[in-house]
Amino acid sequence: MISPIHATNAWNPTGRNLLPVAGTRLFYTHADALNGNRTFVLLGDQHHLTFVADLEGYVEPSALRSLLIERFGLYPHLVDRDPAPGLPRLLENQRQPR
Numbered sequence: 001m002i003s004p005i006h007a008t009n010a011w012n013p014t015g016r017n018l019l020p021v022a023g024t025r026l027f028y029t030h031a032d033a034l035n036g037n038r039t040f041v042l043l044g045d046q047h048h049l050t051f052v053a054d055l056e057g058y059v060e061p062s063a064l065r066s067l068l069i070e071r072f073g074l075y076p077h078l079v080d081r082d083p084a085p086g087l088p089r090l091l092e093n094q095r096q097p098r
Contacts, residue, residue, distance in 0.1 A: 011049050021061050030058045
C-alpha cells in the first residue's frame with residue numbers, strides 16, 4: 001500500500017493531504033473551490049509530483065486512471081505502478097529480467 005502524501009511535504013504544492021489511487025502513481029485530493037467542488041490529480045511519488053488535472057466535482061478514485069488516460073491522453077505506462085507486460089518501464093528497478 002502506498003502512503004498518502006501529507007500537506008507538509010515540500011513536493012506537495014496543494015497544501016492538502018494527497019491520497020493514492022490504487023495500482024497507479026496518481027494522487028488526488030478533493031477541494032471546495034469558489035467555482036464548486038474539484039478533484040486535483042497529481043502524478044509522481046513522495047519526492048516529485050506533477051500536476052496533471054483539475055476536474056470538476058468530486059471524482060471517484062477508481063475512475064481517475066481511465067479518465068486521465070482517455071480524456072487527457074496520459075500514457076498507461078506512466079500512470080500505472082506496475083505496467084502491463086510489453087509496455088516500457090519508467091524506472092530502472094522496475095525492469096524485468098530478460
